[in-house]
Amino acid sequence: MLFLADFIFVILRSDFLIANSFGVCNIHSIAYLCTRKTKIEGNPDIDHVSTSYVERSNLSVRMHTRRFTRLTNAFSKKVENHAHSVALFAMYYNFVRVHKTLRVTPAMAANVTKRLWEMSDIIDVLEAWEAKAA
Numbered sequence: 001m002l003f004l005a006d007f008i009f010v011i012l013r014s015d016f017l018i019a020n021s022f023g024v025c026n027i028h029s030i031a032y033l034c035t036r037k038t039k040i041e042g043n044p045d046i047d048h049v050s051t052s053y054v055e056r057s058n059l060s061v062r063m064h065t066r067r068f069t070r071l072t073n074a075f076s077k078k079v080e081n082h083a084h085s086v087a088l089f090a091m092y093y094n095f096v097r098v099h100k101t102l103r104v105t106p107a108m109a110a111n112v113t114k115r116l117w118e119m120s121d122i123i124d125v126l127e128a129w130e131a132k133a134a
Contacts, residue, residue: 065089091122 037049062068067076067085076082095107095117107113 060093061086061089064093088122091125092119095122 037046065085067082076085095105095113096119098105102109105116
């Protein structure tokens, strides 16, 4: 189980200048100034701080869960339905989907489970949780 002390939190901020010499902003006048990395929590290796992992995670969620994509009819009218959709995606992504680079599921790579789950296994877990809650 992860606790707050297990997390590393760093702010990565990029500053841009968005005006040309005449003070007019347009797409051709963007100039990169600098990137600042600021440690907030934990003991990070600042040289390896990057947004790549977070951006990849966001892309996976948006591609698999259409509720996060704009201009779609697959939106959630209730917050509870949205939370359930995210939970189903997390279970599928970590227990059912075999990742190409790992060649196993993330749950198998982390030794959370020894076998590849199927969607019916997720339904069984959900039904057991509902029975326990009732």
